[in-house]
Amino acid sequence: MTREQSKKCSENERSVGERMKFNTALLHQNFDGEKSTGSTIMPIYQVSAFAHETAEKLEKVFHNQAPGFAYTRISNPTVDAFEKRVAAMENGIGAVSCSSGMTAVTMALLNILHAGDEVIAGSGLFGGTIDLFSDLKAFGITTRFAESITVEEIEPLINENTKVVFTELIGNPKLDVVDLKAVSELVHAHGIPLIIDSTTATPYLIHPFAYGADVVVHSSSKYINGGGNAISGVIVDSGNFHWDSSRYDGFEPYAKYGKFAYLAKLRNAIWRNVGGCLSPMNAFLNSVGLETLGLRMERLCDNALQLAQYLDSVDGVEVNYPALEKSPYYSLVQKQFGGKGGAILTLRAGSKEKAFCLINHLQFATNATNIGDVRTLVIHPASTIYAHSNEAQKQSAGVYEDLIRISVGIEDIEDLIEDFGQAIAKMQEEC
Numbered sequence: 001m002t003r004e005q006s007k008k009c010s011e012n013e014r015s016v017g018e019r020m021k022f023n024t025a026l027l028h029q030n031f032d033g034e035k036s037t038g039s040t041i042m043p044i045y046q047v048s049a050f051a052h053e054t055a056e057k058l059e060k061v062f063h064n065q066a067p068g069f070a071y072t073r074i075s076n077p078t079v080d081a082f083e084k085r086v087a088a089m090e091n092g093i094g095a096v097s098c099s100s101g102m103t104a105v106t107m108a109l110l111n112i113l114h115a116g117d118e119v120i121a122g123s124g125l126f127g128g129t130i131d132l133f134s135d136l137k138a139f140g141i142t143t144r145f146a147e148s149i150t151v152e153e154i155e156p157l158i159n160e161n162t163k164v165v166f167t168e169l170i171g172n173p174k175l176d177v178v179d180l181k182a183v184s185e186l187v188h189a190h191g192i193p194l195i196i197d198s199t200t201a202t203p204y205l206i207h208p209f210a211y212g213a214d215v216v217v218h219s220s221s222k223y224i225n226g227g228g229n230a231i232s233g234v235i236v237d238s239g240n241f242h243w244d245s246s247r248y249d250g251f252e253p254y255a256k257y258g259k260f261a262y263l264a265k266l267r268n269a270i271w272r273n274v275g276g277c278l279s280p281m282n283a284f285l286n287s288v289g290l291e292t293l294g295l296r297m298e299r300l301c302d303n304a305l306q307l308a309q310y311l312d313s314v315d316g317v318e319v320n321y322p323a324l325e326k327s328p329y330y331s332l333v334q335k336q337f338g339g340k341g342g343a344i345l346t347l348r349a350g351s352k353e354k355a356f357c358l359i360n361h362l363q364f365a366t367n368a369t370n371i372g373d374v375r376t377l378v379i380h381p382a383s384t385i386y387a388h389s390n391e392a393q394k395q396s397a398g399v400y401e402d403l404i405r406i407s408v409g410i411e412d413i414e415d416l417i418e419d420f421g422q423a424i425a426k427m428q429e430e431c
Contacts, residue, residue, distance in 0.1 A: 101219020104233025184212025
């Protein structure tokens, strides 16, 4: 093949990749199985260490001077394949996977934070993330919470110690939606990166990097996995933020990596040393789940909207879902997410007693502390995942004593509507 033919072939491959729609890309972008065996999906390399023929070769692998694997805590073929697929899915330059979503959030932040630094965060965060920010106080890191992550709310909080703005794109369970373009323009004007937890939005609804986000975090235990069978998290870097070593301590040795500086520092420092790596088995399960993300999200979003519309017509309960026309985020959902509001909605029953009564009468919804499963899940957040939050934190997060969070599944919507209808009727009769 001539150089010209090779160049044309490469250009054709790129154009095909650029033309791929979401579901096709999930299967074919940056992934082609394992060539050595013909396996259509990367096998599970359930092994701790990898042998090399010479000491010189292992030395080079350890010093990132040669391709290869040495120890699964540092890298593993199954995990590597999953990371590449997620990075491609998010249009990022690379990804680092973790043992859980909370590990991913922690590592994404600690990669850039030191004692004396400040974080601006949204109040409508998952309860575990709120608890994490309390833990960071012991390391001299201060978090300033904004009621909502908007230009108006966060601009007065920015000072010389502010090193990052962190928020969930769709709050869980507050269901507030961030205007990414407006917020990213503000924080970048101050030289601050924007880290987005996009777990509840997923790449099916939006690619946050296209709107100015710098780093994206997922609890991949949720929608990426989809089956509720593996705990995991993943950090994806856009490569767009310039990490000034005079402002961000510890980045100077990694400046030589250019746009890969954040990932290089993460892999070779805090992530590597803490040891919160993803297991090969869980990476495999995530890769399998990832392939149906688009199909599942289409069904989940459709079911969530129809269930929300039904519940909005029922007397005695109050529903919150960002794609409902009455939601203050409706227009932003149309603009950023193409009209899809995700797969979570909340319901207020009137009291804790009524909320428990409603949950206990549901037949198809499972009472469990997770989201993103193929089955519908419900939980009473105030008594469970926000058990360690004070009343002010609960109020700011949109958590009330009568609130039920619903993670909608792929069941037939007629069955879900009938199930919630009968449970509400029994709640109203008994409580």
